[in-house]
């Protein structure tokens with residue numbers, strides 16, 4: 236997978252050289268190129284913003300630098316993290332992980348001139364994605380989150396791909412609580428079932444805990460969980 240990131244703060248993306256994303260780059264599973272938007276400015280002050288038409292607070296990112304940057308880097312699938320985007324889900328991470336070329340546009344200020352999105356959409360798929368209903372300074376941190384969610388799904392990145400099967404949000408439920416040694420810690424013991432060695436009962440316990448946790452914390456997920464995936468033993472939970 237090829238990834239291009241366009242930002243006025245390219246240094247924000249140093250974390251992508253760390254951990255598994257960094258390893259994915261070093262093993263050739265992923266290439267990440269970060270571009271300073273100001274490279275496509277032509278004035279002495281390397282201006283990327285201007286006042287909004289129609290008035291209002293703040294500044295808007297000018298279309299010219301973005302248009303030239305996307306002309307140079309595209310086509311690909313343009314991903315624009317934005318508070319007005321579609322909420323990002325694990326399903327979206329899986330979809331993005333299937334693509335060959337992602338281009339991330341990091342907006343700042345009050346956002347990017349709408350014509351940049353409209354012009355790009357005439358030449359490539361454009362996805363406006365939101366991480367949540369809150370306001371950030373810009374799209375950079377959202378790109379790091381999306382990059383981590385997507386990279387870990389690339390074949391060969393995780394040593395044990397089966398761990399993807401049961402983790403939260405992949406199976407449509409929150410995962411069960413996890414424990415490790417010691418068996419007792421500050422007078423709190425690991426549930427006996429997990430030390431029983433009875434893998435069938437352990438699997439059922441984890442399933443029950445997953446359903447209970449999802450029902451109590453994410454009723455929205457429970458409501459959209461396919462009923463035919465709930466079996467008789469679940470209903471007893």
Ligand SMILES: Nc1c(O)cccc1[N+](=O)[O-]
Pocket residue numbers: 316317318364365366367368369370371372373374377
């Ligand atoms: N919420 C927000 C923002 O305020 C600015 C850029 C991106 C996002 N987001 O992805 O959620």
